[in-house]
Amino acid sequence: MNIEKFIQRTEVLHKRLADLYQTANVLPWISQDLLPQAFKELYNTSKVVQLAAEELCQQNEELIETRNSLEAERQHYQELFEFAPDAYLVTNTEAIIQEANFTTAKLLNVSKQFLVGKPMINFVPLEERQHLRSELIQLSQSDRAKELLIRLQQRHGELFDAALTVAVVRNPQGKATSLRWVIRNINERKQGELAVVKNDSDLFYERPVDKHSKGETIPLNPLVILYVCQGLIKLSTYCETGEEVLIGLATTGMVFGSSLTSLNIYQATALSDVELVPIYAAEIATSPSLSHKLLPKINQRLRQTESFLVICGRRRVQERLHHLLELLKREVGETVPEGTRLSVRFTHEDIASACCTTRVTITRLMGKLQEEGIITFDLKKHIVLKNFD
Template sequence: MNIENFIQRAEVLHKGLADLYQTANVLPWIPPDLLPQAFKELYNTSKIVQLAAEELYQQNEELVQTRNWLEAERQHYQDLFEFAPDGYLVTNTEGIIQEANLTAAKLLNVSKHLLVGKPMINFILVQERQQVHNELMQLYQSDRVKELFVRLQQRYGEFFDAALTVAVVRNHQGKAISLRWMLRNITDRHDAESALIKNDGDFNDRPIYKHSKGETIPLNPLVICYVCQGLVKLSTYCETGEELLIGLATPGMVFGSSLTSLNIYQATALSDVKLVLIYAAEIAASPNLSHTLLPKINQRLQQTESFLVICGRRHVQERLHDLLQLLKREVGETVPEGTRLSVRFTHEDFASACCTTRVTITRLMGKLQEQGLISFDLKKHIILKDFD
């Protein structure tokens, strides 16, 4: 039905009835054709109104059914949210809690209505807050889901090890508008991550931080990072803006801005990396921890000296040869064809470590390949053959 026609017909009916009313009140008689015409218009319009009313009634019934279905669905998902085995939180971009389920309230020992409006950072161990802040700043720049291992404190309770999975919610313009958090208590879990550092008793009860391949690892001058898994590239920049490779932190090694005097010191994950953070104040206060870390720091110093020797070689081919020997020791794994470098390095990486250009490295690598001293596997990892 056209609503405009309906309105026009209603206006015509109104005018006809008005004329009829005026004529009936002013004249002692009524023209014989006026009333039948008005009554006919009134009847036709009333039928249209009746049909419209029936249509509106049917639409209203459908809307009621749709509303009831939507309400049932909303309640279903609300129940899933409330009674999920993991804690769920929604915060704004500043980390202020806007929604929380019952499990999250139980984990943090706070009533749901009291959680709303509280900063999420308040429940994180003070020493770890800056690290979490840095991780979130990186998360805003990507669409990845971030997993953090931290210590949370219950209200009026003890700290517990927790795994936080955080995702950014964006609007249609791509602007971050909120964060979604999943909380899990992992205090009683003895999984493979704990086994990675089981030989270092001082690290057993510490949370593990994960970084994806290619990610820049934020550095805190108060913290030393212990590598549990993966490979970290340590680099700086020269006056020309070129990156210089100054070290590789392999599993069991430590690194941190407090271990260098360089103004620019960058750590980049060359593979998926798992780290444990150790505060310098803890090392100073714990002889056992200092004793555990001393050989690891010494290992890093020895590697730094090796890189210095490489840079001191006069000829580029000698620098490349020594670098490949170093990588063979640090990240080499035996395969039937020789020794495979477990991490894929680019010619740019080699160039920065050898203080030369990528073009020169490409030429020298091609020559080594022609001589049969190196080859590449299907994943482009270098295999060293009788390379001494």
């Protein structure tokens, strides 16, 4: 019922009851004792209804005012969303688009009304879709936003390099309900920059930093080269027998990535807590200063790989172990009063894989070196090299 009509009816009812009550009181042939008590209660009740109706009317006006205010605020933020300079969109947890602004439609070359209901994965090249799915699964288990470097494809258009910042929205129970995306065209950003890389700090200035804990396997994107800001990463592969083979170590200031190898199986494992900066390969191709800065680091990675290959080429296991310890001393050694301490604890299994031999053999040879006083171990079981020539 319309609230105004309800108010009018209560007023008419109250007036009629008032007239009837007054008439009954003045008629000379009706005794006051004959006036029903129920009639009096009905009159009093009608006054209560009228007061309640007036209060309801006031509350209704306040609700209308609040609703108008909220609608104006919603419209304000909707306009900010629609006309933002960056591409914004909202998807469900399966990356099905629920909302998208005009910038997104323009960037993806799709009419805005046709974006809703489309899977975000449709705008990703086939060869990169599995990588995006894996990243979204990891993101659903995290509470922080993450920036993904990936290629996107416009509808009936060309590929472009994009930076996707994705955040998870959760309900009060902590369950993921939707994803919020910000999409930036890296190509356009790079065309407008005159960046000059002067030192390593410029490599990760204003770039996202990926952090991984010790023992964690680091996901690799074939389109990205990872720069090590801090920590140590073990690079390995697997032979036909299923045994892991150590093929390199990426220390602070070095780069690595699956694009720098032809191996079908290439794994990166954090040997300590690490911080990595992803650098999109397309950026290197379009930035002479960036490629100039990264080229020596890529060469350093390749030279280290050759050193590991030389170790594997030695005929005697003792020689392989000797040269491996020399390499580790150079790469991760730190001077201590007792000699040179390897900053990372290597297991006999790690050393055996790099020397292409068995763990039992390495355990025997390491024991012999320890007996000869060539190596010792500190309290954390790190190898300390003493007078090792």
